[in-house]
Amino acid sequence: TFLINGGTNDICGLLKQSYLVKANTTSVSLGVIEDGIQYIRGQAISNFFLGIGPPPPFGSDHDTLTSLGYIPSRMDADVRLTTPVAIPLQGTSTRANVSMYRYYSRALCTGCDPIVELGLDVCSVTTSFNASSRKLVIESSQAVVGHHRVLGMMLERSGVTTGSLVVRGLCVLFVLASFTTSQKTVRWMDSVALTSWYKKLLHMIAPSLHRYQHRLLNLPYFCFNSDIFVVGYVTAVLLDEKACTLYSRALFRWNRDTPSSWTSWYVYLRILSMNFRWVWLNCFLVKIIKLMANFVSATRYTSRNFVVGYFNFSSVTYVYVAGLALVYRHNFLDFGNSDMVALTPDMQHLDGISIDFFDSTLMRGYPGLVLVMFLNLMGVLSIDLAVNFKWWRKVSNNSLGRQHIYNSTSIITDMGYVFVDWPDFKG
Numbered sequence: 390t391f392l393i394n395g396g397t398n399d400i401c402g403l404l405k406q407s408y409l410v411k412a413n414t415t416s417v418s419l420g421v422i423e424d425g426i427q428y429i430r431g432q433a434i435s436n437f438f439l440g441i442g443p444p445p446p447f448g449s450d451h452d453t454l455t456s457l458g459y460i461p462s463r464m465d466a467d468v469r470l471t472t473p474v475a476i477p478l479q480g481t482s483t484r485a486n487v488s489m490y491r492y493y494s495r496a497l498c499t500g501c502d503p504i505v506e507l508g509l510d511v512c513s514v515t516t517s518f519n520a521s522s523r524k525l526v527i528e529s530s531q532a533v534v535g536h537h538r539v540l541g542m543m544l545e546r547s548g549v550t551t552g553s554l555v556v557r558g559l560c561v562l563f564v565l566a567s568f569t570t571s572q573k574t575v576r577w578m579d580s581v582a583l584t585s586w587y588k589k590l591l592h593m594i595a596p597s598l599h600r601y602q603h604r605l606l607n608l609p610y611f612c613f614n615s616d617i618f619v620v621g622y623v624t625a626v627l628l629d630e631k632a633c634t635l636y637s638r639a640l641f642r643w644n645r646d647t648p649s650s651w652t653s654w655y656v657y658l659r660i661l662s663m664n665f666r667w668v669w670l671n672c673f674l675v676k677i678i679k680l681m682a683n684f685v686s687a688t689r690y691t692s693r694n695f696v697v698g699y700f701n702f703s704s705v706t707y708v709y710v711a712g713l714a715l716v717y718r719h720n721f722l723d724f725g726n727s728d729m730v731a732l733t734p735d736m737q738h739l740d741g742i743s744i745d746f747f748d749s750t751l752m753r754g755y756p757g758l759v760l761v762m763f764l765n766l767m768g769v770l771s772i773d774l775a776v777n778f779k780w781w782r783k784v785s786n787n788s789l790g791r792q793h794i795y796n797s798t799s800i801i802t803d804m805g806y807v808f809v810d811w812p813d814f815k816g
Contacts, residue, residue, distance in 0.1 A: 392652075402531070418473050420704065421468050423737070425733040426465070426731070427750065429459065429460060433754060444730065451742055461732075463495055463496070466494040471489045471550050472487050474487055474514065479519075484515055485516070486512070488493075489512045490508070496738045498749055504544060510536070512531065513532070556624050556625040564608075564611065577748070589638065609642060612751050615802060623673045623786060661681075664715055664716040668709070668712030674802060682700070698795060700800070701794050701801070701802050703780065707772075711769040721754065726754065
């Protein structure tokens with residue numbers, strides 16, 4: 390739910406119309422539908438460097454909008470239905486509160502399954518009745534300030550979204566089993582002590598363990614360095630990216646105009662958590678670049694490969710720092726879609742206008758977002774290298790440290806090293 394605090398999140402104005410009613414009717418339920426196609430011009434990066442151009446002339450058709458650089462990006466159908474409204478007497482005006490149900494359907498391309506946003510609002514309407522024309526006139530319609538709007542979403546459930554849940558579950562099971570196993574310390578057994586075949590089999594399946602677990606690897610270190618877990622979780626994130634983004638953007642749009650409260654902060658934290666999932670894309674990108682740089686370089690498996698050494702984090706902290714910019718990706722996407730104009734049926738017949746999925750309001754901002762993500766990642770890695778320069782130098786001179794940096798796809802190098810400088814030490 391979202392608190393209504395004024396005109397910024399008031400959507401009741403669409404009910405302000407005249408409605409034809411039947412004779413001898415004492416009440417009527419109102420219904421309004423508004424459809425159209427949203428056109429967008431520019432990208433976030435072009436808007437930042439070049440600014441937003443002048444708006445198109447009022448009533449511009451498709452040809453005019455496309456000539457000005459606008460591209461059709463989304464189809465909308467906004468349906469509003471209300472509970473019954475009492476018809477007042479001739480010559481009088483009455484005010485009443487009615488519940489308005491909203492069914493806001495949006496399609497991101499021609500032929501795409503629509504996503505429906507559901508809403509329940511309370512509107513305060515002022516009504517009058519013209520008996521000669523049998524029309525109920527809504528003179529004003531405003532949201533009730535202080536009332537909470539109820540929001541819901543209807544999203545497609547498919548094999549892709551189900552597969553995301555399955556892959557995510559398998560990743561969690563994998564990391565729990567692998568990490569738990571890695572904590573065990575196996576006792577060394579002399580082969581002479583294994584006198585029979587069943588003792589050898591038992592030692593292979595369930596070897597004797599020491600009483601205490603080792604603490605060399607912690608869980609974040611294990612997760613971020615595991616290729617299987619990172620690739621699996623990135624796959625799960627990408628499979629349900631569409632549903633997650635549409636849902637979080639709906640929350641973001643309504644929560645943005647809501648007064649600050651503990652509920653708005655709770656919604657805000659939910660949005661941040663959904664956006665922060667992209668930190669796994671950061672990890673995947675670092676691993677891929679590190680692997681490719683190692684593969685194509687002439688100085689493989691040596692400390693002379695600067696690119697391979699550059700794409701490493703000194704600790705988990707810098708992984709999280711690199712993900713902070715990703716939580717604001719809705720602000721970035723909204724800025725890219727800020728130059729938007731609607732084409733409605735009263736301006737032009739909408740049949741025959743097609744929308745490409747890659748030009749949609751969802752997809753068109755991703756190339757710029759990926760570029761910003763890469764630049765942000767490079768910036769964090771550079772800061773990590775500059776701040777911890779002495780530490781990196783010592784790690785690169787350590788044999789185990791070089792294995793981490795240059796000879797593996799591990800991206801977190803810190804294993805709790807403690808370096809001690811010995812004066813005049815000559816090995």
